Amino acid sequence: MGHDLRWPIGAMFALLGALLAGYGLVSDGALYQRSLGVNVNLWWGLCLLAFGLVMLAFARRSARLNAARPQEPGSTT
Amino acid sequence: MPSTGLAFIDYAVIGVYFLFVLGIGWILRRDMRSSEDFFLSGRSLPAWISGLAFLSANLGAQEVIGMGASGAKYGIMTSHFYWVGAIPAMVFVGLFMMPFYYGSRARSVPEYLKLRFDEKTRAFNAVSFAAMTIFSSGISMYAMGLLLATLLGWDFDVSVLVSAVIVLAYIVLGGLTSAIYNEVLQFFLIVLGFVPLVTLGLMDVGGWDGLTSRLGAVATEQGYAAGAWTNSWSHLGSASANPMGVEWFGMAMGLGFVLSFGYWCTDFLVVQRAMAAKSMEAAQRTPLIAAVPKMLFPALVILPGMIAMALTHQAGATGFALPTRADGTHTYDLAIPLMLIHYYPSGLLGLGLTALMASFMSGMAGNVTAFNTVWTYDLYQSYVRPNESDRHYLRMGRIATVGGIALSVGAAYLAAAFNNIMDLLQLVFAFVNAPLFATFLLGMFWTRATGHGAFLGLLTGTGAAALHHGLTVPVGAATLVKGGWLGIVLHQYPSEMAQNFWTAIWAWSACFVATIVISFVTRRTKSDDELRGLVYAMTPMPEHGHLTWWRRPATIGVAVLALTLALNLVFW
Numbered sequence: 001m002g003h004d005l006r007w008p009i010g011a012m013f014a015l016l017g018a019l020l021a022g023y024g025l026v027s028d029g030a031l032y033q034r035s036l037g038v039n040v041n042l043w044w045g046l047c048l049l050a051f052g053l054v055m056l057a058f059a060r061r062s063a064r065l066n067a068a069r070p071q072e073p074g075s076t077t
Numbered sequence: 078m079p080s081t082g083l084a085f086i087d088y089a090v091i092g093v094y095f096l097f098v099l100g101i102g103w104i105l106r107r108d109m110r111s112s113e114d115f116f117l118s119g120r121s122l123p124a125w126i127s128g129l130a131f132l133s134a135n136l137g138a139q140e141v142i143g144m145g146a147s148g149a150k151y152g153i154m155t156s157h158f159y160w161v162g163a164i165p166a167m168v169f170v171g172l173f174m175m176p177f178y179y180g181s182r183a184r185s186v187p188e189y190l191k192l193r194f195d196e197k198t199r200a201f202n203a204v205s206f207a208a209m210t211i212f213s214s215g216i217s218m219y220a221m222g223l224l225l226a227t228l229l230g231w232d233f234d235v236s237v238l239v240s241a242v243i244v245l246a247y248i249v250l251g252g253l254t255s256a257i258y259n260e261v262l263q264f265f266l267i268v269l270g271f272v273p274l275v276t277l278g279l280m281d282v283g284g285w286d287g288l289t290s291r292l293g294a295v296a297t298e299q300g301y302a303a304g305a306w307t308n309s310w311s312h313l314g315s316a317s318a319n320p321m322g323v324e325w326f327g328m329a330m331g332l333g334f335v336l337s338f339g340y341w342c343t344d345f346l347v348v349q350r351a352m353a354a355k356s357m358e359a360a361q362r363t364p365l366i367a368a369v370p371k372m373l374f375p376a377l378v379i380l381p382g383m384i385a386m387a388l389t390h391q392a393g394a395t396g397f398a399l400p401t402r403a404d405g406t407h408t409y410d411l412a413i414p415l416m417l418i419h420y421y422p423s424g425l426l427g428l429g430l431t432a433l434m435a436s437f438m439s440g441m442a443g444n445v446t447a448f449n450t451v452w453t454y455d456l457y458q459s460y461v462r463p464n465e466s467d468r469h470y471l472r473m474g475r476i477a478t479v480g481g482i483a484l485s486v487g488a489a490y491l492a493a494a495f496n497n498i499m500d501l502l503q504l505v506f507a508f509v510n511a512p513l514f515a516t517f518l519l520g521m522f523w524t525r526a527t528g529h530g531a532f533l534g535l536l537t538g539t540g541a542a543a544l545h546h547g548l549t550v551p552v553g554a555a556t557l558v559k560g561g562w563l564g565i566v567l568h569q570y571p572s573e574m575a576q577n578f579w580t581a582i583w584a585w586s587a588c589f590v591a592t593i594v595i596s597f598v599t600r601r602t603k604s605d606d607e608l609r610g611l612v613y614a615m616t617p618m619p620e621h622g623h624l625t626w627w628r629r630p631a632t633i634g635v636a637v638l639a640l641t642l643a644l645n646l647v648f649w
Contacts, residue, residue: 003104005126005258009265012097016090016428023086023424031422035273036280041424044273051269 006059014052021045087427094431102247102255112470115252116450118353128366131350133260137440138220145413148382151321152306156375162337164641168634170342171364179360181610186345187455193611195528203455205509214444215488221437245482256446263435270432277420278384291387309648322572331578335585339514346447361630368637385412449477500558511581512538512588522613530596538588545583551576
């Protein structure tokens with residue numbers, strides 16, 4: 001298995017986070033009455049973005065480690 | 078019914094998720110070279126992936142919607158499904174049963190039964206399990222279609238067909254690996270999609286203290302002690318003191334020991350995820366890793382239900398109320414979906430709905446991957462066309478996936494047309510499943526247990542379950558599906574849940590005793606040599622001395638149990 005699941009997880013949440021945070025920046029403040037006045041799109045979007053980037057960073061690090069030791073299989077660990 | 082419109086951003090979020098789901102299937106399609114790749118992920122997955130999938134395969138509609146509903150209806154006692162039920166069972170299957178499941182190289186749970194006992198025991202288990210997976214996946218589809226129609230006004234047929242086609246596509250392409258990878262994705266989606274809901278809900282009701290005092294008013298109004306919704310054990314002394322109508326023995330034995338161990342230790346749907354792990358250690362760690370987030374899930378799925386109940390009690394001030402049915406009871410099943418709509422603005426709402434849809438789809442996918450494996454290995458290869466090439470079975474697996482999904486769609490429409498048929502079927506499956514754990518316990522730990530003993534024991538247990546159900550009723554039973562269909566009622570239970578727990582206890586005990594008695598009067602057909610790797614006495618336990626102490630399964634198991642005990646005490 002040459003696939004590291006952290007790539008798609010990281011990419012998906014980074015993308016979703018960027019979408020939500022961007023929407024939070026441009027959307028009308030009245031939208032957030034229901035969420036107790038908190039701009040949840042912006043804040044939670046940033047959290048998702050951070051989570052996605054951390055996942056991507058881990059995937060990249062393990063890909064580099066594996067490239068340094070090509071004889072060891074199991075890149076997904 | 079509050080129906081809500083979605084904005085473009087919500088559709089964008091849903092669209093991104095679907096793209097990734099299908100993309101994973103597409104990328105994995107080239108890896109599916111043998112039937113073992115397709116059905117068991119080539120036994121190659123690291124423990125964190127199989128562990129999260131182990132948890133996620135169970136996170137279907139019943140879990141997310143059902144636990145939220147129970148949280149509203151019964152309060153924090155619902156967490157016993159986790160802290161008494163699931164976690165101890167998951168530790169047990171990891172430490173004590175995985176050595177036999179994984180070590181025997183059986184490809185499915187029914188196949189283990191064949192190796193350990195005989196052909197008829199396997200056939201009985203395979204047929205009932207295959208039928209059950211189809212109906213569970215159909216119910217999951219039906220529930221999703223109904224929910225999307227109620228909340229968003231989407232067309233039922235379109236919802237069912239689109240979800241069926243997406244699940245079909247990613248499983249046919251990437252087999253179990255694809256299902257498992259998507260389950261992991263979905264695990265993160267559910268956690269990250271629900272955390273804001275719990276946070277906003279708690280902010281709204283004034284934190285845990287505010288929730289406790291509001292639910293205290295709910296409890297006293299219904300004639301219970303003030304803590305009935307917020308204490309997990311204090312009100313279990315007698316069945317009449319809590320809204321669940323269960324006392325501590327029925328809870329610990331029925332739910333904890335029989336039902337939960339029965340599900341987590343013998344259901345191929347979850348065990349399959351551990352069998353796909355890359356080594357014995359990874360297989361043993363699979364349920365243990367799953368147990369850690371599992372013990373925190375009550376905060377994610379039960380708490381929103383409790384908050385919904387607290388808000389409903391003061392609907393005038395909070396502007397949130399669970400809709401009421403004609404008979405005055407609340408539609409508890411809508412607790413979580415309505416909370417999402419209440420608190421989430423466009424954007425986040427898309428994420429919340431995606432999490433919900435992901436849970437329904439993984440419920441389907443988990444059942445379908447278990448079905449295609451049991452069908453192909455345990456029924457088709459065993460009784461229809463043995464001795465074909467591996468390529469043949471790989472193709473059969475893909476056909477079985479299409480067939481399984483088509484049958485599930487049929488089951489979804491059956492559920493839509495005749496609600497009672499589904500209730501009846503679920504009841505029959507409960508009768509079949511309740512005694513199973515006794516069979517596995519004896520099979521794995523008692524060398525003398527025989528094939529006849531196991532098979533007749535299972536039948537006896539199923540019969541005992543049906544008999545108990547036929548002779549008892551829960552309070553307020555309106556139809557014979559709820560019990561008492563034998564005409565004579567020997568006992569009335571304070572709630573349906575209490576009746577279920579006791580049905581399970583009777584079934585398990587009957588199977589346990591019957592298997593022992595029949596085993597003593599029948600001859601062993603398997604030699605010691607044939608039982609190597611299948612029974613405790615004939616199997617060397619895996620050695621973990623070479624692992625650092627904190628990586629050893631036993632250490633993780635003890636830590637998990639200690640944390641669970643602490644949670645029980647904190648919310649006592």
